[in-house]
Amino acid sequence: MxxxxxxxxxxxxxxxxxxxxxxxxxxxxxxxxxxxxxxxxxxxxxxxxxxxxxxxxxxxxxxxxxxxxxxxxxxxxxxxxxxxxxxxxxLKPPTLQPQPVPQPQSPAMSTPGIATPVSSRSESPFSLQPTAADPVVPRARVPDIPLFPTQSTRFGRKRQDEYENWRSSLKAKMVIDRASFPREVDRILYTTQRLTGEAYARVRPLVDEITSYPDSPSEWPRNIRDFGDILKILNPIYITIDTFA
Incomplete structure (x- = not known):
């Protein structure tokens, strides 16, 4: 320029x-x-x-x-x-399925004074995996089941009835509140935390192993895969009378 x-x-x-x-x-x-x-x-x-x-x-x-x-x-x-x-x-909304209402078990009559063999019934595996029909919204939780043993001074038939009532309440809890226990470790630990005294002492070593590897079932004891396996350990201890005899 x-x-x-x-x-x-x-x-x-x-x-x-x-x-x-x-x-x-x-x-x-x-x-x-x-x-x-x-x-x-x-x-x-x-x-x-x-x-x-x-x-x-x-x-x-x-x-x-x-x-x-x-x-x-x-x-x-x-x-x-x-x-x-x-x-x-x-996506279609899930269809809500009516949940069965657990019926209380009526104790069978046994003949006094006659020795009866121990029941050979075993606890069948209990599968509660969530299905496609389960609701996706959280459900209200029912109250916790009572602790066992509730009356440690009872023996014999009364003690067995007490255990069977506790076990029935536990199964009903797992069915109604299945959304609250999505993993096997959740169901196992809830079951063991409702035990006290000698009942808990029998499964405490298993609890210690499972809590060391909560996300690795392959590291658990071989005979423990769900809460039904805990019941298999307790059944022969507290069910000593064959009520069908």
């Missing part, structure tokens, strides 16, 4: 050239001398504004590039959320 100073530097040559031309250039020279400094300032200001304009354009280009990238990421996220929403709206 040609500044006013550069134009003024050529003035002697220009004045010498136009001296032969008819006319007086003195007003032109005086005007140029008076406004040369202002012209330099004007050109400098225009040059600065031009540079600022270039920087502003570069900045706008960078911001536009960033905006385009963010818009693409946002579109990808929105598409993923829309797909999840479509899947969720296609």
């Amino acid at each position: 040609t500044s006013a100073a550069e134009v003024f530097a050529t003035y002697p040559t220009l004045a010498q050239f136009v001296s032969s031309v008819e006319g007086d250039f003195t007003p032109f020279k005086n005007f140029f001398d008076a406004h040369a400094l202002n012209a330099d300032r004007l050109f400098a200001a225009v040059d600065n504004h031009f540079k600022e304009g270039i920087e502003l354009v570069d900045k706008l280009k960078r911001e536009h590039t960033d905006t385009v990238s963010q818009t693409a990421d946002l579109r990808t996220t929105v598409a993923a959320l829309r797909e999840q929403l479509d899947r969720a709206t296609k």
Whole structure:
């Protein structure tokens, strides 16, 4: 860009050239001398504004590039959320199945004075894995079952009835509140925590091993896989009378 100073530097040559031309250039020279400094300032200001304009354009280009990238990421996220929403709206609500009400066991009559053999019945495996028909919303928990033994001074038939009632309450608890015990370790530990005294002492070594590896059933004792296996240990101890004899 040609500044006013550069134009003024050529003035002697220009004045010498136009001296032969008819006319007086003195007003032109005086005007140029008076406004040369202002012209330099004007050109400098225009040059600065031009540079600022270039920087502003570069900045706008960078911001536009960033905006385009963010818009693409946002579109990808929105598409993923829309797909999840479509899947969720296609799901059918689960069908609630009525839960059976546990019936109290009536003790069978036995003949006094006649020795009867110990029952050979064994505790069958008890599977309570959640099914597709189970409700997905949390259910209200029923109260905890009583601790066993509740009356440690009882023996014989009364003691057996006490244990069988406790075992029946435990099974009912596991059915009604199955959502509260989703894992085998949850059911095993709840069962053992409802034992006291000598009953708990019999299973305490197993509890110590299971709690050492709560998430690794392969490290548990081989005969313990669910809470029904704890009952298998207690059954022959507290069920000593064959009520079907």
